[in-house]
Amino acid sequence: MSSVTIKDIAKLAGVSHTTVSRALNDSPLINPETKERIKAIAGSVNYTPNYSARSLVLDRSYNLGLFFTTLHTGTSAGFLYEAIKGVNDVIKDGYNLIVRGIDDYKSFHKMNRKNFDGIIVMSQSDSDQSFIEYASDKEIPLVVLNRPVESVQVMNFVPDxxxxxxxxxxxxxxxxxxxxxxxxxxxxxxxxxxxxxxxxxxxxxxxxxxxxxxxxxxxxxxxxxxxxxxxxxxxxxxxxxxxxxxxxxxxxxxxxxxxxxxxxxxxxxxxxxxxxxxxxxxxxxxxxxxxPIEELSRAGAEKLLKFIETKHSEQSLVLFHTELVIRDSVKSI
Amino acid sequence: MSSVTIKDIAKLAGVSHTTVSRALNDSPLINPETKERIKAIAGSVNYTPNYSARSLVLDRSYNLGLFFTTLHTGTSAGFLYEAIKGVNDVIKDGYNLIVRGIDDYKSFHKMNRKNFDGIIVMSQSDSDQSFIEYASDKEIPLVVLNRPVESVQVMNFVPDxxxxxxxxxxxxxxxxxxxxxxxxxxxxxxxxxxxxxxxxxxxxxxxxxxxxxxxxxxxxxxxxxxxxxxxxxxxxxxxxxxxxxxxxxxxxxxxxxxxxxxxxxxxxxxxxxxxxxxxxxxxxxxxxxxxPIEELSRAGAEKLLKFIETKHSEQSLVLFHTELVIRDSVKSI
DNA sequence: AACGGCATTGTTAACGTGTGCATTTCTATG
DNA sequence: CATAGAAATGCACACGTTAACAATGCCGTT
Structure with missing residues (x-):
């Protein structure tokens, strides 16, 4: 019933649980042979790591937030679709993508570094300001899309x-x-x-x-x-x-x-x-x-991931060009 | 820098961290006065619980998954929109809503009870079958929307x-x-x-x-x-x-x-x-x-939450009625 | 033969929270 | 006044993982 842990594997392999942890994380410290042996055992007993435990000690949640101003009136289906698609395309399957409306939260309690490795705000209105400032205050890596933000220092991607x-x-x-x-x-x-x-x-x-x-x-x-x-x-x-x-x-x-x-x-x-x-x-x-909402979302997500991994950010405000598309609904008079 | 824990609060209040934990969780064991005092302190130092730690000991992740067959071709913007809206509307802000495409995962490694309290699959094709069976096998509370599933026992909501x-x-x-x-x-x-x-x-x-x-x-x-x-x-x-x-x-x-x-x-x-x-x-x-995708999604999410809380489920397959909408694009001849 | 250093593995503590059990304090009852 | 019991609190451990440090064995070098 209760899932298998590295300690179980350790027993099976006749080594310490530390060795198992290192083997599964591909540490160079471990003898290649034992490493393979342990990996084989882990596979055969269908081991999956407990992310809560890992998060606790590594201080990383593997959670990425994608927050909209609201998921009700004002957010069109196409907009939501493109934004999610753009972000989803670039994040690897090591992360969880959490999608919600800012107005769904009664308090910003859960917004902190321990629960979110990074946050993308698809900001449509000034009313997000307090949320953005809160997240910035908590020092959560933060990308704001769609709306320029001056008051706080964030990575900012907006269409022109x-x-x-x-x-x-x-x-x-x-x-x-x-x-x-x-x-x-x-x-x-x-x-x-x-x-x-x-x-x-x-x-x-x-x-x-x-x-x-x-x-x-x-x-x-x-x-x-x-x-x-x-x-x-x-x-x-x-x-x-x-x-x-x-x-x-x-x-x-x-x-x-x-x-x-x-x-x-x-x-x-x-x-x-x-x-x-x-x-x-x-x-x-x-x-x-x-x-170009999808491109913009993709760029934002890439930037966020890079920042999380390297803790380094160069540029802050990036403008995305909009493009006139001429079709048939305007007549020349 | 590093966020405040219940131990910090314990020091400030001159009690043990156990008492703090109990107080913040509204345990009846704690003297109402101390409870209030501790809560006041927690508020003043801006305490937020570490969900990873809590998850580890309580064996709950507070994660809810909403998975689509794919987020690429075949899933229309309106469909995604309604599904997310329906689910989002009913889950309280105690949960994280994780949205992804099943085809985004190279392996189902992360799918287990520890990482997901429950899963909603918006299933559009048979190709989800292995995913559904995997989740069911791991005994994750599971709701499948949009497509009838026979092989495994799940809570099933489908439009007719x-x-x-x-x-x-x-x-x-x-x-x-x-x-x-x-x-x-x-x-x-x-x-x-x-x-x-x-x-x-x-x-x-x-x-x-x-x-x-x-x-x-x-x-x-x-x-x-x-x-x-x-x-x-x-x-x-x-x-x-x-x-x-x-x-x-x-x-x-x-x-x-x-x-x-x-x-x-x-x-x-x-x-x-x-x-x-x-x-x-x-x-x-x-x-x-x-x-009625939105209604169906809402119903599915409600059912899932209830199941998570009570571990009890009554009915399995629910059909949602579709409705003929007559407008102007069909001529009588 | 002694010793330094490398490769490999183990010991132990730590992350922050919740809980079973022991402990203390208080109150009421005989 | 003794004591049973209730109320309130603390102690110690557990959850599963990673990592700093220690320990072991082996090899080559002087």
Whole structure:
């Protein structure tokens, strides 16, 4: 019943448990022959090490945390998917990947060096700040993705949302649009602000002013995009193009257009942000901005692992380029 | 630097570490006054227990595993999202939720009672069988979702895919369709087979025979749906309706239709399976079958937790009903 | 022959926590 | 006042692993 330990193996092999420990850890101190003999025995009795015991003495948990601001509203399926995929791809099977929402924790009690070898925070909002500071305070190796953090020193990987939004908006202008509305993301999210800033910057640069009514709020989900576009379509001076702050909302927006018997991009142009998996397959295919979440997550995880192993970090803030993806949902006028 | 232990607290309080341990665990043996005093001290020095040490002596890891067949091709973003959300919602913050793909492990070495208090397998294919048997063999509390398992005794929660596919296909027939093709899921996945069986059963029941060419293979992703529908459209006797084995492929299929200047459902009807988040927002809104992955995951997690705590389990196989969702992508002819 | 050094193995303690049993202190009861 | 018993606390060990240090045996060198 109770699983076999190195002491059991020691008895079988007629050596001390220390020798077994060393043999299984490939210590050069051990005679190659005994090493093989012990490994054979360990295999035959199906030995698996007790990680709790090992953790206790080595002061390493083999736990890696991947924390999202929330796993409820505001985190889209595609975003979660890409982030997990990116991180999962690089960590070896020596680690446990623990995925949770920060808002799932009532207290940060369990967050300490003993329980986590390192933490990746996929930070979507300032509300993570206290969590990040707590982890930093506990001196847990820490990577923050997606949102720039100034107050504390962390390894920081962020997509350049603002410049992406800028280039997209500029593209809309180049296509002849002068009445460009925006459907915004979830309030309080950093990305919401960056995308709005890029949009404004481009319009200002080209001397285009925007009526108040062209700013419509959303929260990154499909329904909110639908509702927001519905509002825009009611307007007396309807925009000719709409920048949706993510692709989910763009899909909802397109729905609102077609429901009214209008068409995209004939009657109104729509652009998104993220380049979701489905975006190329929408009708019409969505013009958007690609945000390399998977790459960014992969890079973050690699950096974290390297830091854990070498205790050495060079650079802190890395910007990831976003890329304009031109498809069929914007008409030249 | 090194974190504070119960022994440090013991010194500060002038008691033995045993008393501290008992006090913090709310043992009735301890005088309420000393208990309060010790708790106050623990709070003031910011004590956090070492879970490795606790795990070692209590023989519990506080780790819960959520394992997918794979995190690469075949697992859609929405599926991952709903599963994680469902499980995450019910586990308290006393547990770590470990998410990984089974194919990420080179060996199942780390799978044992000491490292996992319980395991949830979101099983998509028979290839998980060895993993499931291994875990079962190690006597780890085990819940298998999404796929029925016969060989070993586990707690099993599965959606009734076959009956969902049956009802959907029957609906197509009722709408007057006689030429109904199917775009199949990933080979080897149990769900692929169940949906095909439901489709066949319905057609047989209504005395409709299907040409070989109406069976087209796919692998559950968008591109494969697009490619499969392209093939179908080339056929001399084009079907009037196509059952896509998931919504992702349906989206790809619709794209293939519109690319050719045809329209859904005017020229050809399309139905999906899963009821993804985006499905209601496609143009046209997709007729599909809702599969309650989130509910199923939640139920599985609850059952697992209860089992861990009480060591008692009543029922083994629970079927979750799938539900026909009628929208606008199927025309009555 | 004595001795230094290397290769190999063993002894022992340590990591931080929980628990069975012994011990002390207090209270009530006869 | 003696004592039984309850209440509160402490002692010592266990969990399974790693590692510093000690010990042993062997070989070659002077």
């Amino acid at each position: 949302d603002q410049s992406g939004a800028y280039r997209l908006t500029e593209y809309l202008v180049q296509q002849g649009h002068r009445h460009i509305a925006i459907i915004e993301g979830k309030q309080g999210f950093k990305s919401t602000q960056a995308r709005r800033d890029g949009y404004r910057e481009a319009l200002r640069k080209h001397g285009i002013s925007v009526p108040e009514a062209y700013y419509v709020s959303g929260n990154y989900d499909l329904e909110s995009g639908h509702a927001a576009m519905s509002k825009l379509l009611e307007l007396p001076d309807r925009p000719t193009a709409v920048f949706c702050c993510n692709d989910d909302m763009a899909l909802g927006a397109v729905k609102a257009v077609t429901e009214r018997g209008l068409s995209v991009p004939e009657d109104i142009s729509v652009a998104g942000f993220d380049d979701n998996l489905f975006s190329a397959f929408m009708s019409p295919a969505l013009t958007t901005v690609r945000r | 895919d076959q009956s969902g596919a049956y009802r959907l296909t029957e609906y197509l027939v009722q709408q007057g369709h006689r030429h109904i093709a199917i775009i199949e899921g990933k080979q080897g996945f149990k769900s692929t087979q169940a949906r095909r069986d439901g489709y066949r059963e319905a057609l047989r029941k209504h005395g409709i025979s299907v040409p070989e060419a109406y069976y087209v293979s796919g692998n559950y992703d968008l591109e494969s749906g697009h490619a499969a529908m392209s093939k179908l459209l080339e056929l001399p006797d084009r079907p009037t309706a196509v059952f896509c084995c998931n919504d992702d492929m349906a989206l790809g299929a619709v794209k293939a239709v519109t690319e050719r200047g045809l329209s859904v459902p005017e020229d050809i009807s399309v139905a999906g399976f899963d009821d993804n988040l985006f499905s209601a927002f496609m143009s046209p809104a997709l007729t599909t079958v809702r599969r």
